[in-house]
Amino acid sequence: MTGLAGVGFAKYAMIVAMLGLVGRAKRDQVSFSLQTPNDTFIWVYLLWIIYTTGEYFDTFKEVLPFAFFYFLTALILDQPRKLSGFLSCWVFGLIVVVVFALSTHYGFEFAEGSTDLTNLFDGRLALNTWIFNNPNSLGHGVVALIPIAYVWLWWKRGLLSRLLALLVIAASGFCVYLTQSKGAYLCGFAAFGIVFLFRKRLVIQSLVVVLALTAGVAAIKLLPRMSTLSSQEDGIAGRLAIWRIAHSTMENTFVGEGWKKFEAWVSIPQMGSIRKATHGSYVNVGADLGYPGLFLFLAILYVNGRVVYFARPPLEDIETQRNQRALLSLFCSYASSAWMIDRAYHTDFFFIAGAIAAFQRQMLKTDYRSSNAEHEGNNSHFSLVPQPQGQYRLAYSKVVPNDHMDNNQHDRSSSLSKTLEVDGSSSKIAINAQEAWLRWRKIGWLDLLLILGLFEAVLYVWAEIMKNFISF
Numbered sequence: 001m002t003g004l005a006g007v008g009f010a011k012y013a014m015i016v017a018m019l020g021l022v023g024r025a026k027r028d029q030v031s032f033s034l035q036t037p038n039d040t041f042i043w044v045y046l047l048w049i050i051y052t053t054g055e056y057f058d059t060f061k062e063v064l065p066f067a068f069f070y071f072l073t074a075l076i077l078d079q080p081r082k083l084s085g086f087l088s089c090w091v092f093g094l095i096v097v098v099v100f101a102l103s104t105h106y107g108f109e110f111a112e113g114s115t116d117l118t119n120l121f122d123g124r125l126a127l128n129t130w131i132f133n134n135p136n137s138l139g140h141g142v143v144a145l146i147p148i149a150y151v152w153l154w155w156k157r158g159l160l161s162r163l164l165a166l167l168v169i170a171a172s173g174f175c176v177y178l179t180q181s182k183g184a185y186l187c188g189f190a191a192f193g194i195v196f197l198f199r200k201r202l203v204i205q206s207l208v209v210v211l212a213l214t215a216g217v218a219a220i221k222l223l224p225r226m227s228t229l230s231s232q233e234d235g236i237a238g239r240l241a242i243w244r245i246a247h248s249t250m251e252n253t254f255v256g257e258g259w260k261k262f263e264a265w266v267s268i269p270q271m272g273s274i275r276k277a278t279h280g281s282y283v284n285v286g287a288d289l290g291y292p293g294l295f296l297f298l299a300i301l302y303v304n305g306r307v308v309y310f311a312r313p314p315l316e317d318i319e320t321q322r323n324q325r326a327l328l329s330l331f332c333s334y335a336s337s338a339w340m341i342d343r344a345y346h347t348d349f350f351f352i353a354g355a356i357a358a359f360q361r362q363m364l365k366t367d368y369r370s371s372n373a374e375h376e377g378n379n380s381h382f383s384l385v386p387q388p389q390g391q392y393r394l395a396y397s398k399v400v401p402n403d404h405m406d407n408n409q410h411d412r413s414s415s416l417s418k419t420l421e422v423d424g425s426s427s428k429i430a431i432n433a434q435e436a437w438l439r440w441r442k443i444g445w446l447d448l449l450l451i452l453g454l455f456e457a458v459l460y461v462w463a464e465i466m467k468n469f470i471s472f
Contacts, residue, residue, distance in 0.1 A: 073354025139181030143188035144333035183340030256290035281338035
């Protein structure tokens with residue numbers, strides 16, 4: 001924004017985070033080792049960017065902040081309440097974007113120059129900031145607020161919070177409507193559907209999918225500019241031409257042209273030859289970093305999806321369940337929008353991956369602090385106690401003073417068959433470990449096959465869209 005350009009808020013925040021993390025590393029026994037598959041893939045991905053781009057030192061300086069943002073996020077968010085605070089800031093930030101954007105529509109500008117920018121795009125709403133300076137970027141950014149607002153403000157919340165959720169969803173939906181972004185409509189529809197159906201019964205999921213593919217598609221066609229969703233439309237035709245150029249580049253070079261080095265030029269009557277964006281993160285990565293780079297990019301997305309979808313926090317821990325669903329919403333919004341806009345090198349990719357890695361670290365802990373236990377005092381916790389035949393016991397306990405504990409409770413071997421006293425009563429829940437936690441730490445052969453399958457699926461969809469664009 002005018003007057004704030006060049007201040008570098010993110011860099012200063014990163015420095016403060018680094019100092020804070022180092023300051024408490026010994027006290028809290030922070031481990032800097034690679035603990036999750038995301039950690040490994042992020043390192044390999046960044047190293048591949050440096051290798052394939054050349055100009056090693058300059059490229060290293062450019063990608064180093066990405067590594068910092070990822071690992072600081074993964075290491076600092078070591079408790080559910082910290083992750084909740086992080087996600088609350090994310091939701092608040094998106095709400096601010098909506099307020100700023102709608103201020104332009106209603107005649108006063110929080111971001112100066114937004115009205116002129118909107119007029120430049122024939123009335124399609126845009127925001128005069130670095131990220132949201134065109135209707136498509138604004139639409140894809142704001143549409144992510146709809147599924148996460150449903151999770152954060154509606155799901156298992158009280159009446160006042162749900163009223164706020166309706167207001168936020170309506171405002172963000174109207175903002176997306178004003179951008180007239182076709183891709184944002186489709187991506188928001190897909191992301192919200194996945195988040196809404198998460199953990200629902202199969203009957204409900206099937207019914208909603210049928211309704212979405214019938215009435216939902218019919219409703220989308222009524223939105224602005226959706227009637228021209230065809231390969232003959234100028235904007236889509238231009239994108240398809242760029243996708244063909246990018247595909248040829250990837251095939252001819254195999255390793256790509258280098259990070260941010262791919263350029264697509266198209267000829268437009270009365271304007272001559274101009275450079276155009278690739279309009280797709282997968283396409284962008286493929287052209288820049290080649291087949292190996294695209295594979296690594298998809299591997300990170302695969303790990304993110306597996307963690308947030310298959311983790312099983314305790315049912316009693318609503319806070320962690322909400323964190324999981326919020327991360328799922330951000331992941332789905334990003335992965336779907338990646339087909340439409342260039343976001344591969346935006347910081348949010350590394351923030352989301354870092355937050356999911358932090359969530360996985362929490363799930364890998366054997367002594368899990370629950371927000372539900374906060375009212376019982378700092379000594380209350382859930383603990384996963386191993387049992388014979390691969391079974392585990394989830395024990396909710398409040399540690400009592402030493403003079404009230406029998407000696408056997410100090411013996412770890414005997415604790416397998418005991419539960420600590422909770423106000424004089426015993427509480428045990430028998431569960432399977434795989435249902436309560438995410439015990440997945442390493443990439444296996446099956447994971448590699450699934451990543452390869454995802455890689456082939458993306459290449460197939462990319463090729464099919466170029467040949468047979470789906471028209472309404």
